[in-house]
Each structure stands twice: as C-alpha cells, then as structure tokens.
Amino acid sequence: MKIEVLHSLWGADEHVFEGGEHEILKPSKRLLALIAGGAHAGAVRVVDATAAEQKALDSHIQTQDAGEAAYAAAVAKGRWHHGNLLQFVIDREDRLAYDDTLKHNHPDRLDRVVRMRLEHELRVVKARLEATEVPT
Amino acid sequence: MSVVASDLVAYHAATQSDVDGSTVGGAIDTLRRPDFTQLAANDTLEVVSSAAGDTTQTVTVEGRDSQGRIVSQTVTLTGTTAVAFGTLGTVERVLKCEMSATAAGTVTLRRSDHTTAVRAIPIGERGFSMVFRKGTSSTSGAVDYYAKVFWKNTNGANALLSAQVIESADPSATITHGLAASVNDSGTTTNRQTAPGGVTFAGTAANVPGTDLASGAAIGVWLNMHLATNNAAIRSTYTSGIQGSTT
Numbered sequence: 001m002k003i004e005v006l007h008s009l010w011g012a013d014e015h016v017f018e019g020g021e022h023e024i025l026k027p028s029k030r031l032l033a034l035i036a037g038g039a040h041a042g043a044v045r046v047v048d049a050t051a052a053e054q055k056a057l058d059s060h061i062q063t064q065d066a067g068e069a070a071y072a073a074a075v076a077k078g079r080w081h082h083g084n085l086l087q088f089v090i091d092r093e094d095r096l097a098y099d100d101t102l103k104h105n106h107p108d109r110l111d112r113v114v115r116m117r118l119e120h121e122l123r124v125v126k127a128r129l130e131a132t133e134v135p136t
Numbered sequence: 137m138s139v140v141a142s143d144l145v146a147y148h149a150a151t152q153s154d155v156d157g158s159t160v161g162g163a164i165d166t167l168r169r170p171d172f173t174q175l176a177a178n179d180t181l182e183v184v185s186s187a188a189g190d191t192t193q194t195v196t197v198e199g200r201d202s203q204g205r206i207v208s209q210t211v212t213l214t215g216t217t218a219v220a221f222g223t224l225g226t227v228e229r230v231l232k233c234e235m236s237a238t239a240a241g242t243v244t245l246r247r248s249d250h251t252t253a254v255r256a257i258p259i260g261e262r263g264f265s266m267v268f269r270k271g272t273s274s275t276s277g278a279v280d281y282y283a284k285v286f287w288k289n290t291n292g293a294n295a296l297l298s299a300q301v302i303e304s305a306d307p308s309a310t311i312t313h314g315l316a317a318s319v320n321d322s323g324t325t326t327n328r329q330t331a332p333g334g335v336t337f338a339g340t341a342a343n344v345p346g347t348d349l350a351s352g353a354a355i356g357v358w359l360n361m362h363l364a365t366n367n368a369a370i371r372s373t374y375t376s377g378i379q380g381s382t383t
Contacts (some may be wrong), residue, residue, distance in 0.1 A: 007198065007205075007206045007207055007208045008201075008205035008206055008207055009201075009205070009207040009208070009223070010207070010208050010209065010210070011207075011208070011209035011210070011221070011222070011223025011224055012209070012210050012223075013211075016223050030212070033192075033194055033212065033236075034194055034210045034211075034212065035210075036194070036236060037194030037195070037196050037210040037234075037235075037236040038194075038196055038208065038210040040196070040234065040236055041196035041198065041208070041210070041232065041234035041263075042198070042232075042234075043196055043198060043208040043210065060194070060236055060237075061236050061237070062236065062237035062238060062262075064167070066237075067167045067237070067238055067260075067262055068166065068167065070238040070260050071166050071167060071238070071260035071261060072260070073260065074238070074258070074259040074260030075260060075290070079259045079260070080258045080259050080260045080261075081258075082186070082242050082258070082259070083242035083243075083256045083257060083258025083259055083261070084142060084145065084258045084290075085142055086242060086244075086256040086258075087255060087256040087258065088141070088142040090173060090253045090255065090256060091171060091173070094173045095304070095305070095375065098305065098373075107306075107309075108304075108305040108306070108307055121140070121141040121142075124140070125140075125141070125142050128142075134186050134241075134242070135186055135187060135240065135241050135242060135259055136186060136187050136188060136216075136240075136241060
C-alpha cells in the first residue's frame with residue numbers, strides 16, 4: 001500500500017515516516033490500525049490500498065453515528081461524568097494558576113468575587129469527583 | 137438538581153478547518169471539545185486509560201516540535217499502562233488529539249511528568265483540538281479567521297436562566313465572539329476566512345437567544361481571530377465562559 005504523510009513527521013510504533021509518500025509492503029495488522037487512526041486524524045492519507053487493506057482500515061474507525069450513540073449511552077449510564085468532572089478540575093486549576101501569574105491591573109485578572117466563585121466550584125466538583133467511581 | 141458549572145460543556149462544531157477553502161461550522165459535535173491545558177513548557181507526552189480493556193483504540197496526537205514543525209504520532213492504547221509518544225519526541229505545543237473509537241475508560245493525555253494533564257477525554261467522546269490551530273498572518277493585509285464552538289447545558293433537568301456567553305480570558309487580545317441566532321443551530325460559513333452571516337462580533341457578554349439555555353440545549357458561539365499585517369507569531373490561549381442563574 002502507499003500512504004502520504006501530511007505532516008513533517010508521523011510516527012507509528014517503531015516506524016517513523018517523514019512527510020511525503022511512502023510505499024509499505026505487506027503492512028501488519030497492527031500497522032494497518034495505526035495507519036487507519038492516523039488517516040482518520042488527518043496525519044496521513046491513504047494513496048493506494050488493496051481491497052483487503054481498505055477493509056481492515058475501515059473496520060478500525062468508529063463512525064460518527066456510532067460514536068454519538070456511545071456518547072448518549074455513556075451519559076445515560078453516568079459513565080461520562082467521571083471524565084467530565086476530572087476535566088473540569090483540570091480546567092479550573094489551570095485558570096486559577098494562570099490568574100496567579102497576572103499583575104493586578106491585567107484585564108484577564110479575575111476580580112475577587114469571581115475568583116472566590118471559581119475556587120468554590122473547584123472545591124464542590126473535586127468533592128463530587130472523589131465520590132465518583134473511576135470507570136474501569 | 138440545580139445547574140452547576142461542570143454541567144456547562146464546550147464542544148466543537150461538526151466541521152472545523154485548519155486549511156482555507158473548506159466549510160466551517162455546522163451542528164454541535166459532542167465527540168470533540170475545543171478546550172485543553174496547553175503545555176507550559178516543552179515536554180514529551182503519554183496517554184493512559186482508566187480501563188484495562190482499552191487496548192484496541194488508537195490515539196493520534198498532532199503538535200509542533202521545538203522547530204515549529206507539525207509532527208504527529210499514532211499509538212495504540214494499552215489499558216491502564218501509559219503509552220509514551222516516543223517518536224513524537226519533545227513537543228512545544230499540542231494541536232490536536234483524536235481517538236479512532238470511544239473508550240471504556242476515561243482517557244487522559246498528559247505530560248510525561250505524570251502530574252500535568254493536557255486533557256481528560258470522558259467516556260463516549262473521541263478527542264479535542266485547538267481552535268485556530270493553523271492560521272497565519274499575511275504580508276499584504278490583515279486576516280480574519282472564523283471558527284464555531286458550542287456551549288451545551290448537560291444538566292438533565294434544569295435550564296440555565298438568563299444565560300450569557302462571556303470572554304473569560306483573551307491574553308492576546310485578538311479574538312472576539314458572537315452568538316448564533318438561535319440555539320441548537322447548524323449554521324455554517326463558506327470557509328474559515330469568511331464571516332458567518334448575521335453574527336455580530338464583540339468582546340462583551342452576549343445574551344443567549346431566548347434568554348435561557350434549556351436542559352440539553354446548546355448555543356453556537358462563533359469566534360473571530362483578527363491578525364494584523366505581519367502579525368507576530370502567537371502562542372496563547374482564549375477562555376470562553378457561560379454564566380447565568382439556576383433554580
């Protein structure tokens with residue numbers, strides 16, 4: 001098969017491909033999965049593939065519709081919430097850390113009331129996160 | 137249950153573009169988010185899931201290396217054992233992270249120091265990316281870029297009352313915002329350099345059409361990045377926010 005790497009460099013396991021076209025002889029199942037993922041993310045383009053290779057590539061990528069169904073199911077079952085709460089904590093901690101770097105007259109500096117609100121939200125969500133089971 | 141801050145989630149629109157000539161905007165894409173914590177310093181990256189069974193999904197990370205080159209790597213998840221992006225090497229910034237399929241666990245992209253997360257990807261979602269990640273200024277005049285994101289109220293019961301979208305932080309002072317004319321819209325614009333019709337851009341708080349953001353509803357937020365002629369390179373962030381009251 002032939003692929004075109006659309007970035008300056010694309011890595012797949014031990015393989016390192018510079019930007020441009022590359023001929024790959026008999027790609028392994030594992031490499032096909034990585035090529036499928038890379039192509040889906042816009043890092044590479046499949047220029048040429050056999051029917052069997054194309055089938056393997058297609059089978060590895062979840063469709064948007066299937067992804068949306070998985071999202072709806074994860075929200076309904078409550079499994080989505082752990083990641084959402086975890087990300088909220090990461091985000092709020094980052095915003096408060098950024099605020100700590102600002103001088104008092106900086107336009108992005110949080111006023112006292114807003115900062116207290118963010119700190120309160122962070123405490124509340126951290127407590128909720130700690131009470132949420134880590135999905136395994 | 138009252139609407140709480142973590143119920144208000146930012147998502148990408150269905151069509152993003154990091155090249156000229158493609159349509160931008162559309163309906164909400166609940167699989168991908170526009171927000172993450174950019175690297176504070178050049179570093180290597182790794183990805184890990186909270187579920188041992190996540191061993192088939194691939195994760196592709198795109199970034200810029202210390203020379204400014206766009207580089208990427210695709211790895212396969214190995215469950216709760218972190219996978220290093222070894223080929224990617226040290227990156228200066230993350231541009232995009234995309235999974236081939238949803239996972240059974242929460243997937244976290246983090247710096248290799250194990251303590252600093254770039255982002256957690258909740259179960260049912262597929263990734264995240266930077267807005268305006270490959271825009272460039274011009275030598276012959278100012279350039280405007282447009283992108284669309286959404287704020288969604290994921291609270292299962294209550295509306296966010298008197299909802300307003302705000303600019304929480306704009307350190308580079310290059311971005312303004314404007315709201316879609318109605319909630320849950322799917323409006324597009326011709327390409328990333330064409331302003332969407334009927335949207336007024338400003339740096340001030342914008343009222344959500346219909347006053348309240350209902351349970352499950354999402355409001356489209358168009359962003360405009362204005363680059364002056366020969367604008368110096370920008371490595372910055374932008375923080376959108378949504379505020380209101382709740383019962």
